[in-house]
Amino acid sequence: MAEPLRILIVGGVAAGPKAAARARRLDPDAEITIVEKGQVISYAGCGLPYYVSGMVEDRNALMASPIGVLRDPAFFAKVKRVTVLTGTEAVAINPEGKTLDVRELDSGETSALPYDRLIIATGADPVEPPIPGKDLGNVLRLKQVIDADVLREQMLSKACPRVAIIGGGLIGMEMTEAFTHCGSAVTVVEMLPQLLAMLDPEIAALVEKRMRQLGVHVMTATRVERLVGDEDGNVASVVTDRGELPLQLVLLSIGIRPNTALARAAGLEIGPTGGIVVDDRMETSVPDIFAAGDCTEKRCGAAKRPCFMPLGSVANKEGRVAGASAAGVADRFPGVMSTAALKVFDWNVARTGLTEAEAGSTGQPVVTATVSGPDRPHYYPGAKPVVLKLVADPATRRLLGVQGVGPGEAVKRIDVAVTALTAGMTVDQVANLDLAYAPPYSEAMDILIHGANILRNKLDGLVRGVTAVGLHEALSAGEGLFLLDVRTQDEHDTARIPGSVLVPLGAVRTRAAEIPRDRRVVAYCKTSLRAWEASCMLAGLGYENVEILDGGILAWPYETEEGV
Numbered sequence: 001m002a003e004p005l006r007i008l009i010v011g012g013v014a015a016g017p018k019a020a021a022r023a024r025r026l027d028p029d030a031e032i033t034i035v036e037k038g039q040v041i042s043y044a045g046c047g048l049p050y051y052v053s054g055m056v057e058d059r060n061a062l063m064a065s066p067i068g069v070l071r072d073p074a075f076f077a078k079v080k081r082v083t084v085l086t087g088t089e090a091v092a093i094n095p096e097g098k099t100l101d102v103r104e105l106d107s108g109e110t111s112a113l114p115y116d117r118l119i120i121a122t123g124a125d126p127v128e129p130p131i132p133g134k135d136l137g138n139v140l141r142l143k144q145v146i147d148a149d150v151l152r153e154q155m156l157s158k159a160c161p162r163v164a165i166i167g168g169g170l171i172g173m174e175m176t177e178a179f180t181h182c183g184s185a186v187t188v189v190e191m192l193p194q195l196l197a198m199l200d201p202e203i204a205a206l207v208e209k210r211m212r213q214l215g216v217h218v219m220t221a222t223r224v225e226r227l228v229g230d231e232d233g234n235v236a237s238v239v240t241d242r243g244e245l246p247l248q249l250v251l252l253s254i255g256i257r258p259n260t261a262l263a264r265a266a267g268l269e270i271g272p273t274g275g276i277v278v279d280d281r282m283e284t285s286v287p288d289i290f291a292a293g294d295c296t297e298k299r300c301g302a303a304k305r306p307c308f309m310p311l312g313s314v315a316n317k318e319g320r321v322a323g324a325s326a327a328g329v330a331d332r333f334p335g336v337m338s339t340a341a342l343k344v345f346d347w348n349v350a351r352t353g354l355t356e357a358e359a360g361s362t363g364q365p366v367v368t369a370t371v372s373g374p375d376r377p378h379y380y381p382g383a384k385p386v387v388l389k390l391v392a393d394p395a396t397r398r399l400l401g402v403q404g405v406g407p408g409e410a411v412k413r414i415d416v417a418v419t420a421l422t423a424g425m426t427v428d429q430v431a432n433l434d435l436a437y438a439p440p441y442s443e444a445m446d447i448l449i450h451g452a453n454i455l456r457n458k459l460d461g462l463v464r465g466v467t468a469v470g471l472h473e474a475l476s477a478g479e480g481l482f483l484l485d486v487r488t489q490d491e492h493d494t495a496r497i498p499g500s501v502l503v504p505l506g507a508v509r510t511r512a513a514e515i516p517r518d519r520r521v522v523a524y525c526k527t528s529l530r531a532w533e534a535s536c537m538l539a540g541l542g543y544e545n546v547e548i549l550d551g552g553i554l555a556w557p558y559e560t561e562e563g564v
């Protein structure tokens, strides 16, 4: 009888346990061992912000199966016949001898574990900024359950009325909500000119605007110079290039990088993004060594280049394929579309594919459309606005990416877009997708389809649009354009873009003499649907200089004015 296959896995959170479970199902005889330096395994890292805020009350829920069974080492041993060595660090891989050197952290004892197949699932570690004072008390990070325990304790003690989050990425945003929920006043300090670099600037600015409305102090384009402590060694203020903020707690969340120390030392190929290079079977450059999760470099289907996409959704899929490959069963992971979603207070935020900025950085020409509107018919209770920005290739008419934000169901639209991108669809195909419709779920012409149609109109030269960024730049530069508001008097008085002239849609034909033919005209309304009507009317009257504001005032993240 053949010897059982020895599968060794380093890392016990998402990719590692998933690989173990898959390998076990495919090979009932294999000897499977997970080596994890921490004490807690198989937990939902993505749920940590909700545990800190108290929305998830039970810590064990993060480590339990849907029916409440704790996924601890005893569970893995009994149910899955997988040995889990917690508190054990893998210190070196010996690919020639096919052994893994490990050290038991409590005793310091070392040993060499033999393997036939090794899976590296070591994840990613927070980037430590070179900021003086970063080691003061109450300067915290959020990566593991133990970090969340400390943060939650602080929040429960109500000892942190003022908190600063350094870094305006996904975790920074989720933690802003968590701290605010606990009653702390939160300042987000971000070095870049915008929050959420995964979005185009004007889309991120909409999220920022919403956060400000909810009382969050946002400081973009701001550099942290140092953290200052009190006499007890706890952080007392953060000094930035725009002033000093007194506070009681700082969360550092400026990003993470793949944890590849073991892989590098063993001579495995590391890619340009810093992740371990794997093929579509998740095999590394060294035979019989596989890798999965945040420690690997991804193939990005949208950008057609390697990327670093540290997400639980991806880690689980990669872990499954790595487990199958290690068990000798054919499976493939084709890569990612750079899809991500998060909740920022009462807003849903998501993206997939390429943003306009990312396309620009690769030299890819694009055409874009930003649309805004309700996620279901306006008459149906609970309808909420969504803003979508679609990016397409003008040469092939292929959809390249979509971003969605707003209190409405943005994520559902992004999931449809992921499918369209994966299938390589054109905007014409997206515009005629047979999406499910009933008033509780969407409009008869879903907002994604509406966006695809606007893109088609743009590609066919039927409409010319300007983005909020483009219009804002033109206005700031004092370009003498004519800003035409075609809404009602009431809407105009409630909030308008500064400098706009009101000519309600119904009066556009009769008052056309007030609209200049020799200046650039930009028309807008709430969503730019009426502006599109107005531009068609004006085109009929011989105007050749009319554009519409993409997405209307609903997608305008900048200042507005009100009053008569």
Ligand SMILES: Cc1cc2nc3c(=O)[nH]c(=O)nc-3n(C[C@H](O)[C@H](O)[C@H](O)COP(=O)(O)OP(=O)(O)OC[C@H]3O[C@@H](n4cnc5c(N)ncnc54)[C@H](O)[C@@H]3O)c2cc1C
Pocket: 010, 011, 012, 013, 014, 015, 016, 035, 036, 037, 038, 044, 045, 046, 047, 048, 049, 088, 089, 090, 091, 121, 122, 123, 124, 142, 143, 144, 171, 259, 262, 292, 293, 294, 295, 310, 311, 312, 313, 314, 315, 341, 342
């Ligand atoms: C606050 C927060 C919110 C998140 N929200 C989302 C979300 O909404 N959606 C989403 O898709 N993703 C989210 N993520 C990301 C997601 O949690 C990670 O992508 C996922 O956990 C990666 O899994 P992994 O197994 O690759 O690595 P990890 O979860 O990092 O696990 C790696 C493990 O390997 C262990 N290890 C490392 N080196 C060694 C060694 N030498 N020896 C032994 N053990 C070692 C580490 O101790 C660690 O436990 C979030 C993450 C955080 C922190």
